[in-house]
Each structure stands twice: as structure tokens, then as C-alpha cells.
Amino acid sequence: MIQFDHVTKSYHRGEHVVTPLENVDLEVARGEFFVLLGPSGSGKTTLLNLVAGIDVVDHGSLRVDGVELQNLGERELGRWRAENVGYVFQQYHLVPVLSAYENVELPLHLFKMSARERHERIALVLEAVGLSDRAEHFPRQLSGGQQQRVAIARALVADPAILVCDEPTGDLDAESADGILALLQRLHTEFGKTILMVTHDERAARIGSRVLRLDKGSLHEASLS
Amino acid sequence: MRFWIKLVRRQLGRHAVRTTLTMLGVAAAMLLFVGVESLATGLDMALRSGESARTLIVYRKNRFCPQTSFLPERYRSDIARIEGVESALPVKVFLNNCRASLDLIAFHGTDVDDYVRDKKVRVVDGDFERFRREEQAALVGRDFAARRGMKVGDRFRFGDVSVDVAGIFEAAEPATEGVILTHLEFLQRAGPVDRLGTVTQFEVRLADARDAERVADVIDARFATAEEPTDTRPKLEFLGTATRDLRELLRFGRAFGIVCVLVVLILVANTVLMSLRERRREFGVFRTLGYGTRELFGLVLAETAVLTAVGAVLGVGLAFVLLRVFPMSLGVEGIAVRFEARPTLLLLAVALAVLTSLCATLPPAFFAARRRAGELLGAV
Numbered sequence: 096m097i098q099f100d101h102v103t104k105s106y107h108r109g110e111h112v113v114t115p116l117e118n119v120d121l122e123v124a125r126g127e128f129f130v131l132l133g134p135s136g137s138g139k140t141t142l143l144n145l146v147a148g149i150d151v152v153d154h155g156s157l158r159v160d161g162v163e164l165q166n167l168g169e170r171e172l173g174r175w176r177a178e179n180v181g182y183v184f185q186q187y188h189l190v191p192v193l194s195a196y197e198n199v200e201l202p203l204h205l206f207k208m209s210a211r212e213r214h215e216r217i218a219l220v221l222e223a224v225g226l227s228d229r230a231e232h233f234p235r236q237l238s239g240g241q242q243q244r245v246a247i248a249r250a251l252v253a254d255p256a257i258l259v260c261d262e263p264t265g266d267l268d269a270e271s272a273d274g275i276l277a278l279l280q281r282l283h284t285e286f287g288k289t290i291l292m293v294t295h296d297e298r299a300a301r302i303g304s305r306v307l308r309l310d311k312g313s314l315h316e317a318s319l320s
Numbered sequence: 321m322r323f324w325i326k327l328v329r330r331q332l333g334r335h336a337v338r339t340t341l342t343m344l345g346v347a348a349a350m351l352l353f354v355g356v357e358s359l360a361t362g363l364d365m366a367l368r369s370g371e372s373a374r375t376l377i378v379y380r381k382n383r384f385c386p387q388t389s390f391l392p393e394r395y396r397s398d399i400a401r402i403e404g405v406e407s408a409l410p411v412k413v414f415l416n417n418c419r420a421s422l423d424l425i426a427f428h429g430t431d432v433d434d435y436v437r438d439k440k441v442r443v444v445d446g447d448f449e450r451f452r453r454e455e456q457a458a459l460v461g462r463d464f465a466a467r468r469g470m471k472v473g474d475r476f477r478f479g480d481v482s483v484d485v486a487g488i489f490e491a492a493e494p495a496t497e498g499v500i501l502t503h504l505e506f507l508q509r510a511g512p513v514d515r516l517g518t519v520t521q522f523e524v525r526l527a528d529a530r531d532a533e534r535v536a537d538v539i540d541a542r543f544a545t546a547e548e549p550t551d552t553r554p555k556l557e558f559l560g561t562a563t564r565d566l567r568e569l570l571r572f573g574r575a576f577g578i579v580c581v582l583v584v585l586i587l588v589a590n591t592v593l594m595s596l597r598e599r600r601r602e603f604g605v606f607r608t609l610g611y612g613t614r615e616l617f618g619l620v621l622a623e624t625a626v627l628t629a630v631g632a633v634l635g636v637g638l639a640f641v642l643l644r645v646f647p648m649s650l651g652v653e654g655i656a657v658r659f660e661a662r663p664t665l666l667l668l669a670v671a672l673a674v675l676t677s678l679c680a681t682l683p684p685a686f687f688a689a690r691r692r693a694g695e696l697l698g699a700v
Contacts, residue, residue: 149608150694169692170612177610184697188605192330197323202609204323249609 097123097146097257097289101155104141115141117312118155123291123305125160125256128283130303131293132317137309139293143259146291147180148172160256177205181250185262187242189234195221195245196230202253220248224278240271247278251288258282260292264299276302328622331595338591339627345587346631346673347638349580354639354661354669356573356580359650361660363566366495367559374529375555376536378408378522380548386413386654390518391548393504399522402538404531409434410519412507415654416478420565423467424651425478426499427458429507438525439491441501446472446487455506458483461497462490463658466647476500481510498649498656523555562653584673588628589680592620596688603688604696616689624681625674632673636666 099121105114115138123129133139144150145157148164151172157164159179167175189198199217208216221227224244234242243263250258260279264272280302283290292303300306300317308317332339378399380389399408412429428435432452435441443451443459451457460470465488470476474485483502491497508516526535536552543550553561560567596603606616640661649658 144694144697147608149692149697173607173610173612176608182608184605188601190327190602190605192334193327197326200323201606205610 096125096158096160097121097291098158099142099145099155100158102145102152102157103154104138104145104150105153106141114312116145119312119314121307121314123289125289126283126287128280128290128302128304129292130300130306131291131309131314132295132297132300132306133293133309134295138312139295139309140261142309143182143261143291143293146257147182147259148176149182174205177202177253179255179257181247181253181255181258183243183246183250183258183260183263185265187234187239187246187266189242189245189249191234194231194233195226195237195241195248198234198245199248199252201249206253216252216254217248220252223251223282224248238271239267240274243267243271243275244278247275247282251282251286255288257289257291260290262294262296263292264294264296272296272299324619324622328619328626331619331623332627335595338594342587342591342627343631343634346584346628346677347635349583349587350632350635350669350673351639353577353580353672354636354665355659356570356577357665357669358639358643358659358661359657360570360574361662361665362494362649362658363563363570365660366493366655366657367556367563372555372559374526374532376524376526376532376539376552377555377558378524378539378550378552379520379558381540381551383551384653385418386415386520387418389520390515391520391522391550392546393517393519395543395546395550396522398542399524399539402535402542404526404528404535406525406527407434407438409438409523409525410504411435411521411523412504412518413520413654414481414507415651417651418653420569421651422648424498424649424654424656425464426651426654426656427478427481427483427502427507428499429502429504431504432459432501435501438523439493439496441489441491441496443487443489446485448487451486454484454486455503456482456484457486457502459487459489459501460485461499461501461656462488463494463497463647463649463656464500467498467649481507494658494660495656498651498658524552559655562655563657566650566652566657581672581676584628584632585676585680588624588677589684591627592624592681593684595623596620596684600688600696603691604693607691607693607696613686613690617685620685620689621678621681624677624685628674628677629670632670636669640666 099119102116102119104116105112131139131142145152151165196217199220203213221230224247226241226244229237229241264275276299279290282288294300306317307314380391383389393410396408396410399405409430414427416425451459470485472485472487476483476485526532532554539552540550603616643659643661649656
């Protein structure tokens with residue numbers, strides 16, 4: 096369960112203070128596929144970053160499965176994130192000098208496990224995203240859709256309870272985008288992951304079990320046309 | 321660990337041209353650094369000879385170059401009779417150049433048996449007996465032979481002096497290995513200044529180093545009113561005076577060496593800063609995945625250390641090979657100072673380069689590594 100309780104988050108941009116989230120209350124149930132719609136700069140990514148523990152709230156509280164994230168130090172937060180959250184970026188952000196296999200392997204070096212177990216996990220998630228035959232390819236040798244699949248595999252490999260996806264189809268053509276959305280839906284139904292996805296694409300938002308719109312710092316029910 | 325080694329290697333290969341140029345820059349800087357420091361080491365060794373403490377050099381008063389110092393050979397017996405003197409070795413020196421020179425040619429004409437004994441000369445190639453027998457034969461110091469590519473049986477000619485190489489020798493003092501040893505009378509006759517019966521200097525061995533000052537005073541007093549008055553000084557002081565110009569030059573050279581180290585610092589810091597700026601988002605991803613300050617900091621430092629170490633090893637290795645293949649020495653007032661690239665100097669140079677670059681990298685690496693993922697990803 097993810098609980099936002101009167102959460103406010105501001106940033107300084109030069110001399111200006113930007114407040115993308117103001118007094119936000121939100122609950123996301125375990126196993127839910129939650130989608131947040133909103134225009135660029137509306138604060139969608141800020142909300143995701145708070146859930147992922149990448150950023151901390153200024154006011155209010157954010158609890159994830161009973162853990163008050165604002166009370167954790169940077170090191171504890173890193174550890175918590177590694178164990179509980181998988182993050183999928185819009186621009187994939189794969190490490191260019193590592194192969195698909197090695198990119199997926201990256202999060203596992205934070206955990207004590209045998210090489211064999213590590214290999215089994217990587218093989219499993221690469222299989223799940225349909226890229227077993229591209230394991231040795233480097234990001235530059237993969238299409239945008241394939242790179243995003245690698246990024247999803249990387250997010251999944253440590254078996255986190257929560258998957259946060261920041262515009263996962265934003266940089267993809269329609270066909271690749273459909274493939275990624277289908278994959279996310281399958282991960283949700285087959286593996287029961289809690290998924291938080293932000294997008295500005297209403298078509299992509301339809302796969303969510305609940306869709307809200309973020310506008311001027313507050314959340315509203317979204318009506319999809 | 322294997323994964324991290326692979327990651328460091330690939331990150332460095334990511335911008336191969338930039339990495340190569342930085343490594344070559346470090347290599348060039350360390351090559352120059354080793355060049356300067358090896359000369360300093362050579363000078364230290366020349367001045368720190370074990371026998372120097374109980375050796376006096378008797379020179380013609382008010383003369384500062386071997387070409388102008390002439391002392392009657394007969395002073396030898398007078399000096400040898402002074403209490404505390406173990407032996408007095410007459411040496412006729414004939415040089416190509418009294419000033420600093422990278423190609424010093426120095427003939428030492430002397431009483432060969434005493435010279436060999438006093439200077440612990442050992443023939444490593446050739447025939448010592450032939451040298452003793454033949455008037456025109458010479459023993460060539462190992463350094464000089466290597467520098468000139470000389471071998472036994474060669475004839476070497478400089479000016480009016482022409483010698484047959486009968487052997488190649490090594491000696492206890494590195495400076496001795498830069499000279500050509502001939503018979504005294506041969507050099508007295510063969511030199512451009514035909515002064516039979518004169519020598520350039522006497523090397524006086526004392527029984528006790530503590531007598532040095534007293535014996536020097538006695539020698540100078542003995543010849544104070546002679547036709548050629550003397551100036552007697554402990555060998556260390558003599559060497560110190562003779563190499564004063566070189567030491568001045570080295571002081572400048574060492575400043576140059578420090579600049580070389582600073583070049584390493586600037587080069588590596590620039591490369592690392594560029595790399596950190598380019599990889600800001602990548603670091604954000606590492607942070608997002610759960611990596612902490614320590615891991616990222618370690619990654620940047622490891623990349624820096626490898627980058628610098630490879631460059632430094634290249635430069636230092638090249639310096640070592642060059643000095644082995646083309647042995648060099650700098651001659652000043654007839655004293656050959658060898659460029660000594662000792663293993664400790666080479667290790668020190670690599671360690672210094674790596675430490676310097678790590679110091680240069682510490683602040684940017686630390687600040688980059690401790691930034692939060694949100695800042696690095698720049699997301700709102």
C-alpha cells in the first residue's frame with residue numbers, strides 16, 4: 096500500500112519556487128495498475144520519484160508498505176529502493192558500455208547471491224520481456240522498443256513489489272509502444288506487481304486499473320475519451 | 321569484482337581518443353619527470369660515493385677546469401709522506417669539454433695498478449694484461465662504452481689522442497664508469513698540451529676520514545710557495561663545487577618535474593570532469609538502482625587510477641627503455657653524472673602520478689557520487 100498524506104514538494108528553479116505537488120492525498124493499493132495522466136511539467140515524474148525514494152517530501156508523509164520514506168537516510172533509502180522498487184525511464188537510460196545481459200545484471204550486484212542464481216534470474220526476466228536472443232547485444236545494437244524491454248527487465252530482475260514507469264512509451268513508435276504496454280499489462284496480471292505509470296498519452300493510460308490526472312499540483316479523476 | 325573491472329575498462333574505452341590522448345599526456349609528463357629525477361639520482365650517487373669521505377683532491381690553486389690544472393707529478397712522493405696519507409694517486413685528465421655536456425669524453429691517465437685498486441675497477445670484457453702491456457691500450461668505462469657503442473678491439477680517437485680498447489670495466493663509483501683509462505705517461509705525451517711530468521690532480525686516500533681537514537691544510541701549506549701552489553679539498557666538497565652548475569640546473573629541472581606532475585593533475589582532472597558531466601544521468605540511474613555514494617565514488621576513482629597508471633607506466637617504461645638502450649650521462653668539469661632510472665624511482669613516479677590524479681579527482685568525484693538520483697536525473 097502506497098499512501099500520500101498531505102504531501103507537498105517544491106523545487107527551486109533559479110529565483111523561482113516551483114511546487115509541482117501541493118497537499119496531495121493518494122492511496123495506491125498493492126497489486127494495482129495505477130496510471131497518472133498530465134501534461135509535461137505537471138509533476139507526474141516528481142510523484143513517481145517520491146514513491147521510488149529518489150526524492151523526499153517537503154511536507155506531509157509518504158508511506159510505502161508501512162515504511163515512512165521521509166524518515167530514511169540516503170543510504171537506507173538506496174537499499175530500500177533496490178529491494179522494493181523497479182524504475183523504468185522514458186529514455187531507457189541503459190548503460191551504453193554494457194550488454195543487455197550486463198545492464199539487467201546491474202541491480203543484482205547490490206545483493207549477495209551466487210553467480211548461478213544471478214544468471215538464472217537474468218535469463219528469466221530476459222525471457223519474460225522476449226529478449227533472450229539479444230542478451231549479448233549492446234544498447235546501440237537494439238531498437239528503441241528493445242531497449243525499453245531491457246530497461247523493464249532491469250527493473251524487474253531484483254523482484255521488486257513496485258514498478259514505477261515514467262512515460263515508458265514516450266520515445267517509441269506506435270507499434271513498439273503497444274508491445275511495451277502489453278508487456279506491462281502481462282507483468283501486472285501474471286506477476287501481480289504494483290505498477291505506477293505516468294503518461295501524457297490517453298491511449299496508453301487505458302491499460303491502468305485506475306487513472307488519475309495531475310493538474311496544477313493536485314489530483315483529479317481522469318475521464319478518458 | 322570482475323564485473324567492476326569490466327565496467328571500468330569499457331568506460332575508459334567509451335571515448336577511446338580522449339582516453340588515449342590523456343594517457344599519452346600522462347606518459348609524456350612522466351617521461352620528462354623520470355628524465356629529470358634520474359639525473360638527480362645520478363648526481364646523488366656521484367656525490368654519495370662510499371670512499372669519498374676519506375679522499376682528498378689536490379688541484380692547482382685558482383684553477384677550475386681540468387684543462388688548466390697542472391701539478392708536477394713529483395708532488396706525489398711529498399704528499400705520500402704526510403702523516404695520515406695512505407696513498408696519493410696522480411691523475412692526468414683530458415676532456416673534450418669543461419662545461420656541462422651530454423657527450424663527455426674524459427681520459428684519465430694514471431698509475432693503472434693503483435687506480436684499479438683504489439677505485440675497485442673490474443674488467444668485465446677484454447684483457448687487463450694486454451692493457452698493462454701496451455702503451456696505447458685503454459680500458460673503457462662501461463657507461464662510456466654503452467653510450468658510444470664501443471667494444472673490445474675498437475680504436476677510439478679524439479683530437480690527438482688515439483687509443484686501442486683493450487677492455488671494458490665497471491667500478492665502485494658510477495662516475496668512474498664514464499671515463500677512458502689510459503697509462504699516465506701515454507696521456508701526458510699524447511695530449512694537446514705536451515707536459516710530461518705534470519698531472520691534473522692527485523687523489524689522496526686517507527687512513528682516517530677525520531684527518532681530512534688537517535691533511536688538506538698540511539698539503540696546501542707544503543706547496544704554498546712552490547711554483548704550482550695547490551688547493552686541496554675533500555672529494556665530496558670538490559665534487560659539490562664541480563657540479564654546482566648542474567645542481568642549479570637540476571633545481572630548475574625539478575621545478576619542471578613538478579610542472580609535469582601538475583600537467584598530469586590538470587589532464588586527468590579535465591578528463592574526469594568531462595566524463596562526469598556526460599555521465600550525470602548514468603549516475604542518476606545507478607543511484608536509482610540503489611547504488612550508494614561509496615560505490616560510485618569508488619568507480620570514478622578506479623577509472624582515474626587505471627587511466628593514470630596506464631599512462632604513467634607507459635611514460636616510465638619508455639624512459640626506462642630509452643635510458644637502457646641509449647645510456648646517457650651529463651658531464652660537468654670532467655665528472656660524468658649518469659641518468660639513473662632505478663626501480664624505486666620508476667615505482668615512485670607511477671605512484672606519484674596515480675596519487676596526484678586521485679587527489680585531482682577526489683572533489684568532483686565525491687560531489688558527483690553523493691548527489692541524489694533526482695538531481696542527477698534532473699526530473700521534475
